[in-house]
Amino acid sequence: MNEGYIPILFMLALATAFCVVVVILSRLVGKRQDSSEKLMAYECGNIPTGNARQRFPIKFYIIAMLFIVFDIEAMFLYPWAVIYKSLKLFGLIEMVLFVGILLIGFIYIWKKGALEWGSRNI
Amino acid sequence: MEQQLFWLWGGIAVISAVMMILKRNPVHSALCLVVVFVSLALLYVLLGAEFLAAVQVIVYAGAIMVLFLFVIMLLNLETEVRSQGLSRVAFKACSLAGTGLLLLLLLGGGAVKALRAMAPEQVSGVPGNTQAVAELLFTKYLLPFEVTSILLLAAIVGALVLAGKRD
Amino acid sequence: MGIETGTVMLSIIGPEVVLVLAALGIMMTDLFVKSDSEQPFLMWIGFVGMLGALAVSASFWGKEAAYGFYGMVVADNFSAFFTTLFLIAGGLTLLMSSGYVRAQGIAAGEYYTLTLFATTGMVLMAQSTDLIMLFLGLEVLSVSLYVLAGMAQDSTRSAESSLKYFMLGAFSTGFLLYGIALLYGACGSTRLADIGSVLAQKQILREPMLLAGMGLLLTGFGFKIAMAPFHRWAPDVYEGAPTPITGFMSVGVKAAAFAALLRVFAGSLAALSPHWKELLWIGSVLTMTIGNVAALRQTNIKRMLAYSSIAHAGYILIGVVAGGSAGTGAVLYYLLVYTLMNIGAFAVVITIEQKGEKNLNLSAYAGIGSRHLALGAAMAVFMFSLAGIPPFSGFMGKFYIFSAAVKEGYIGLTIIAVLNSLVSVYYYLRVTVMMFMQEPESGAEEAAVFFHPALAGVLLIAIFFTVQMGLFPSSYLQFAQDSIKMFL
Numbered sequence: 001m002n003e004g005y006i007p008i009l010f011m012l013a014l015a016t017a018f019c020v021v022v023v024i025l026s027r028l029v030g031k032r033q034d035s036s037e038k039l040m041a042y043e044c045g046n047i048p049t050g051n052a053r054q055r056f057p058i059k060f061y062i063i064a065m066l067f068i069v070f071d072i073e074a075m076f077l078y079p080w081a082v083i084y085k086s087l088k089l090f091g092l093i094e095m096v097l098f099v100g101i102l103l104i105g106f107i108y109i110w111k112k113g114a115l116e117w118g119s120r121n122i
Numbered sequence: 123m124e125q126q127l128f129w130l131w132g133g134i135a136v137i138s139a140v141m142m143i144l145k146r147n148p149v150h151s152a153l154c155l156v157v158v159f160v161s162l163a164l165l166y167v168l169l170g171a172e173f174l175a176a177v178q179v180i181v182y183a184g185a186i187m188v189l190f191l192f193v194i195m196l197l198n199l200e201t202e203v204r205s206q207g208l209s210r211v212a213f214k215a216c217s218l219a220g221t222g223l224l225l226l227l228l229l230g231g232g233a234v235k236a237l238r239a240m241a242p243e244q245v246s247g248v249p250g251n252t253q254a255v256a257e258l259l260f261t262k263y264l265l266p267f268e269v270t271s272i273l274l275l276a277a278i279v280g281a282l283v284l285a286g287k288r289d
Numbered sequence: 290m291g292i293e294t295g296t297v298m299l300s301i302i303g304p305e306v307v308l309v310l311a312a313l314g315i316m317m318t319d320l321f322v323k324s325d326s327e328q329p330f331l332m333w334i335g336f337v338g339m340l341g342a343l344a345v346s347a348s349f350w351g352k353e354a355a356y357g358f359y360g361m362v363v364a365d366n367f368s369a370f371f372t373t374l375f376l377i378a379g380g381l382t383l384l385m386s387s388g389y390v391r392a393q394g395i396a397a398g399e400y401y402t403l404t405l406f407a408t409t410g411m412v413l414m415a416q417s418t419d420l421i422m423l424f425l426g427l428e429v430l431s432v433s434l435y436v437l438a439g440m441a442q443d444s445t446r447s448a449e450s451s452l453k454y455f456m457l458g459a460f461s462t463g464f465l466l467y468g469i470a471l472l473y474g475a476c477g478s479t480r481l482a483d484i485g486s487v488l489a490q491k492q493i494l495r496e497p498m499l500l501a502g503m504g505l506l507l508t509g510f511g512f513k514i515a516m517a518p519f520h521r522w523a524p525d526v527y528e529g530a531p532t533p534i535t536g537f538m539s540v541g542v543k544a545a546a547f548a549a550l551l552r553v554f555a556g557s558l559a560a561l562s563p564h565w566k567e568l569l570w571i572g573s574v575l576t577m578t579i580g581n582v583a584a585l586r587q588t589n590i591k592r593m594l595a596y597s598s599i600a601h602a603g604y605i606l607i608g609v610v611a612g613g614s615a616g617t618g619a620v621l622y623y624l625l626v627y628t629l630m631n632i633g634a635f636a637v638v639i640t641i642e643q644k645g646e647k648n649l650n651l652s653a654y655a656g657i658g659s660r661h662l663a664l665g666a667a668m669a670v671f672m673f674s675l676a677g678i679p680p681f682s683g684f685m686g687k688f689y690i691f692s693a694a695v696k697e698g699y700i701g702l703t704i705i706a707v708l709n710s711l712v713s714v715y716y717y718l719r720v721t722v723m724m725f726m727q728e729p730e731s732g733a734e735e736a737a738v739f740f741h742p743a744l745a746g747v748l749l750i751a752i753f754f755t756v757q758m759g760l761f762p763s764s765y766l767q768f769a770q771d772s773i774k775m776f777l
Contacts, residue, residue, distance in 0.1 A: 079256030280436035
């Protein structure tokens with residue numbers, strides 16, 4: 001265990017403690033008078049309409065899925081950036097291949113219209 | 123110190139994992155899963171694997187949790203679906219599976235012992251092991267790295283095919 | 290095994306490179322050439338890719354084993370054999386799909402791309418000499434097939450098929466990964482050669498972690514080859530998937546999993562063989578018995594062929610249990626035989642199948658033989674061969690496997706297998722009897738036949754090899770035995 005993490009640990013403990021203390025304090029000090037208006041879901045002052053748990057269009061799911069894929073791609077760039085100087089041209093070719101294949105995937109989703117919000121043809 | 127922290131994070135991870143299963147509201151379950159992911163990331167930090175910890179937070183606690191939440195929304199799980207308890211048989215099956223998993227965990231504990239004894243190539247407690255990971259990833263594990271791109275490409279095509287399917 | 294490290298040797302993964310390039314070519318053509326007539330063109334791009342990959346892998350045959358990518362992959366006779374087998378299966382699947390994809394309205398570009406990716410994954414599995422690589426190959430294969438299984442026109446059933454395959458597949462991958470982790474913990478390496486040499490020292494053979502790792506690995510592979518008791522996914526998945534993909538799964542995935550099983554178990558974990566042979570013995574008996582008995586009761590042809598494929602996995606496992614030159618050689622020979630005859634049977638099913646998954650019921654086959662003699666005769670050949678009736682290749686396959694088992698002293702196993710083969714004759718012959726000796730129920734719509742030249746080509750190739758490999762098996766058996774020299 002290296003000492004560099006002690007401040008982060010400390011910060012973590014402090015943040016947790018702060019949240020807990022504030023919640024408990026407001027419980028103890030504040031008065032609780034529940035009314036139906038107060039328990040209503042808060043929608044920026046408007047009267048809430050319907051349940052908050054609406055069905056999402058499948059579009060969101062596709063976007064999240066694609067996000068994961070390109071997130072993973074980006075993850076591989078970090079270690080590469082750390083040592084790319086020692087890898088020289090070899091490393092560049094490796095990464096160009098990797099990114100190139102995923103770039104084809106990107107062109108693919110673009111042309112298929114998965115990134116367009118309005119159209120329904122995917 | 124390291125020992126205590128291990129037990130702390132490990133304990134939080136196990137408790138949150140159990141909570142995730144027991145919670146009836148799927149969104150609460152998802153939040154418990156976030157806690158599991160983060161405490162796993164902290165365990166990685168304890169092992170000196172910062173890069174892995176960062177990946178754990180960014181990919182799992184970030185991207186994959188977003189997907190989980192979207193799927194929960196997509197399925198539109200209503201109260202009546204959620205409130206169905208476990209049937210007796212399912213409960214028995216789950217407890218059996220849990221016992222099996224626990225046994226595997228104990229074996230995994232044995233694995234740690236054996237790993238210590240053998241000290242294989244990759245494990246390095248030196249701070250900044252991103253470099254060590256990178257050196258292995260781009261030389262010895264070059265092919266798995268490149269094949270990952272094919273795997274991701276297949277996943278992209280697959281996601282579009284399945285999600286774009288109309289009835 | 291001396292591993293040459295430090296070199297990349299791109300030529301080792303030549304077949305994969307060709308396949309991936311073909312897949313990317315299909316994707317790009319699909320995107321940028323917008324016309325309806327490009328559909329067969331897409332298939333031919335894939336087919337040419339398969340042929341190219343076949344040519345590359347054939348150039349590996351008979352040479353010294355060459356390692357590439359820091360010892361991650363190998364090109365040897367074994368991998369060349371399996372690559373050939375996968376490319377035959379993949380190529381025939383593409384030909385079978387050509388008319389089917391169009392008739393059923395399946396998105397052609399994605400379909401062919403994923404088929405090529407799946408084949409790439411199989412080839413990677415056969416070539417990998419490292420558990421990480423093996424896992425990635427398996428994932429490329431599985432992810433493509435999860436999606437392909439869901440592409441059929443019958444949305445509900447196909448989605449069920451895809452989801453079931455995905456869930457159980459992901460679960461089995463979990464088992465496999467945990468097995469790899471434990472094995473790594475026990476041996477300190479994921480490299481197959483290193484694991485083999487650690488185990489050769491015999492100090493840790495009784496380590497529970499090692500045995501648990503072996504068991505989990507076996508479970509993971511068991512799922513993929515549909516070994517009982519991990520076979521439950523197969524009938525539903527096979528039924529819902531597009532028919533050419535069902536054919537592809539039943540031969541390709543099985544062969545890929547057996548290739549990996551042989552490399553890991555017969556190769557690296559040979560020191561543990563008393564343990565895993567015992568497990569596989571039980572698995573084999575369960576698999577063939579359950580497969581054959583359940584197949585008796587099926588009325589849907591795809592489900593029947595699914596159970597039949599489970600049963601055949603059981604027979605092949607006998608060869609793995611028997612081991613040695615005879616047993617392992619027989620496994621490879623059987624896989625080759627099974628690939629051709631089973632793809633042939635699925636080609637007949639596609640010919641009879643109508644849009645919207647009609648005519649999959651056995652009763653739809655009544656009388657087809659007398660109206661379409663050639664088709665009936667083709668199905669009869671495949672059914673006889675699957676049942677193991679001489680002179681077709683299925684008989685020789687069983688003969689080699691059973692004789693290897695007897696030679697190694699597995700008499701009980703052989704007797705059970707022979708009894709099982711007898712049971713299987715009933716349901717295979719029932720199809721033939723249905724086709725030739727029964728008339729369709731009065732009032733029932735007469736089944737039309739869906740004819741496509743590529744499909745006829747597949748049928749001819751499959752019949753030719755099913756007969757030829759049965760009549761002149763020795764050169765094929767020699768091919769199989771040359772492929773396994775490095776295990777012995």
